[in-house]
Amino acid sequence: MTSDASPESQPHCLVEQVGHKLVVTMNRPEARNALSGEMMAIMEEAWDRANDDDTVRAVILTGAGGFFCAGMDLKAATKRSPDESFKSGFDPSVIKGLLKGFRLTKPLIAAVEGPAVAGGTEILQGTDIRIAGESARFGVAEAKWSLYPMGGSAVRLPRQIPYTVALDLLLTGRLVKAPEAKEIGLIGHVVPDGEALAKAHEIADLICANGPLAVQAILKTVRDSEGKHEEDCWADDAKVGMAVFASNDAKEGPRAFSEKRAPQFTGT
């Protein structure tokens, strides 16, 4: 993957831990946070950190300057053949930065303002809870430029929203605003413009106050059972659930309820 560091020497992605929350901010506002090699590399590191660091209990993905992400850098794509990176060894069957073929073990909350287009809506499909300012725009525009939604939308979008709506978006490349995106189930919350990040923090705080083992176990079962027949899931579901019930935190939760106090979870 090539690195194309910003001329302003600002990193293309910022990563900051706030308490138990890891906040990942795509940071190329002059290009509507279009994805770059550098941005993808920083996001890959952030995802590893989120998965490996026990102090991280929730992750927020957002964009700088009032924009989420405009997908691949189309201007950079005019400087070399669009398929050059594939020829030089980049295997697009896993695109970790875009959460294709790689998932977080901690909940990932998207806070969207402005456009989330093409790769921007594709990475959104790897997030768990999605919040947007009311004039945010979403769409999978690749076909408009005779490109392919390589971030996974041809597979994922029809699984996440109704088939006919997914095909409408994939084949026309049209954009929808936040209220319609909520109506079709692509996002879960619409807030006044400028308030998506605050709402994401509010939801992340609720998650971080919960038992981290329970939260991560729920995510694991949801992820592992995707696409399987439910009868094929119960054995693992029970195993994952029993490990949570055997934890110290599972003793602390009911004790805190009985003692009428907030639980103090340790993740053990």
Ligand SMILES: C[C@H]([C@H](O)CC(=O)SCCNC(=O)CCNC(=O)[C@H](O)C(C)(C)COP(=O)(O)OP(=O)(O)OC[C@H]1O[C@@H](n2cnc3c(N)ncnc32)[C@H](O)[C@@H]1OP(=O)(O)O)[C@H]1CC[C@H]2[C@@H]3CCC4=CC(=O)CC[C@]4(C)[C@H]3CC[C@]12C
């Ligand atoms: C293959 C995947 C993925 O599936 C492919 C894509 O994502 S295709 C991208 C398609 N994007 C779009 O269609 C969006 C285009 N933009 C717009 O429609 C509008 O700009 C907007 C709706 C977003 C905003 O409209 P506005 O009116 O608000 O603003 P506007 O005036 O238009 O723009 C303001 C300025 O911003 C510039 N701008 C906007 N969008 C882009 C853009 N996408 N690229 C560049 N610049 C943009 C605009 O020109 C204006 O600037 P001015 O100077 O003022 O004119 C691929 C997804 C990720 C890829 C990987 C990324 C990392 C990699 C790096 C490498 O080196 C190797 C390859 C790879 C791994 C790469 C591989 C493919 C992907 C996986």
